[in-house]
Amino acid sequence: xxxxxxxxxxxxxxxxxxxxxxxxxxxxxxxxxxxxxxxxxxxxxxxxxxxxxxxxxxxxxxxxxxxxxxxxxxxxxxxxxxxxxxxxxxxxxxxxxxxxxxxxxxxxxxxxxxxxxxxxxxxxxxxxxxxxxxxxxxxxxxxxxxxxxxxxxxxxxxxxxxxxxxxxxxxxxxxxxxxxxxxxxxxxxxxxxxxxxxxxxxxxxxxxxxxxxxxxxxxxxxxxxxxxxxxxxxxxxxxxxxxxxxxxxxxxxxxxxxxxxxxxxxxxxxxxxxxxxxxxxxxxxxxxxxxxxxxxxxxxx
Numbered sequence: 001x002x003x004x005x006x007x008x009x010x011x012x013x014x015x016x017x018x019x020x021x022x023x024x025x026x027x028x029x030x031x032x033x034x035x036x037x038x039x040x041x042x043x044x045x046x047x048x049x050x051x052x053x054x055x056x057x058x059x060x061x062x063x064x065x066x067x068x069x070x071x072x073x074x075x076x077x078x079x080x081x082x083x084x085x086x087x088x089x090x091x092x093x094x095x096x097x098x099x100x101x102x103x104x105x106x107x108x109x110x111x112x113x114x115x116x117x118x119x120x121x122x123x124x125x126x127x128x129x130x131x132x133x134x135x136x137x138x139x140x141x142x143x144x145x146x147x148x149x150x151x152x153x154x155x156x157x158x159x160x161x162x163x164x165x166x167x168x169x170x171x172x173x174x175x176x177x178x179x180x181x182x183x184x185x186x187x188x189x190x191x192x193x194x195x196x197x198x199x200x201x202x203x204x205x206x207x208x209x210x211x212x213x214x215x216x217x218x219x220x221x222x223x224x225x226x227x228x229x230x231x232x233x234x235x236x237x238x239x240x241x242x243x244x245x246x247x248x249x250x251x252x253x254x255x256x257x258x259x260x261x262x263x264x265x266x267x268x269x270x271x272x273x274x275x276x277x278x279x280x281x282x283x284x285x286x287x288x289x290x291x292x293x294x295x296x297x298x299x300x301x
Contacts, residue, residue, distance in 0.1 A: 060084025107151030
């Protein structure tokens, strides 16, 4: 016969199990939320295992300035505007130096701005959009990937981003979202089409003064140490090039490696996978500890 004392012990154990399950669920949700957070609150990555990619945009129009950019030390990535006067000569020269080449693809902004040749606009139909895109891709030798020039309007449009990613998936090009709009859906759409993708973390020269660019370069290093990898975008301005000529050689001493954009994306995936593995390990440990506590409760009650 089940006595009142036994019923009381069973009830207490059952309550304890429910309490531990709720604690486990709450803790798992907290861990998942923490891992998904984009806020830079994670501990810094150990020196020597942080990576940056530096992309120089808007190349192809100014031969002298752009050649200075191509002469930057280190594994800088170069993004060329399509159909520009010096695009082939400069891209060939950068490629011979072992540098990665990207298409800096003009896209319509919210505020009316001059796009130049190859610009993609909202009033294009699917065929017009894709023909223009393919012509821009073909205008650039040694192309490995694409990022957007302007594009605060187009990158927020699911239809146009679908058209773009369909073609990038076919041509096996990666995509980096310059993030000219907080409403962008570019990277999300790229993931849907399994296009290798990432996004810009830091603009180096939104303000064209050396102190401002120095500040942004330091911010890039901070983000790289916090996240393990970070992408910066700059332009062939004299102020930007002067800072990069001085600061790029200092990266190795700072324990940070400058790598091409495509490798940076791969490194981000490695870091994300390692952090996910660590999260699962913590969750498994928590589950094991909770199970032991529950079993102890059942024995002692």
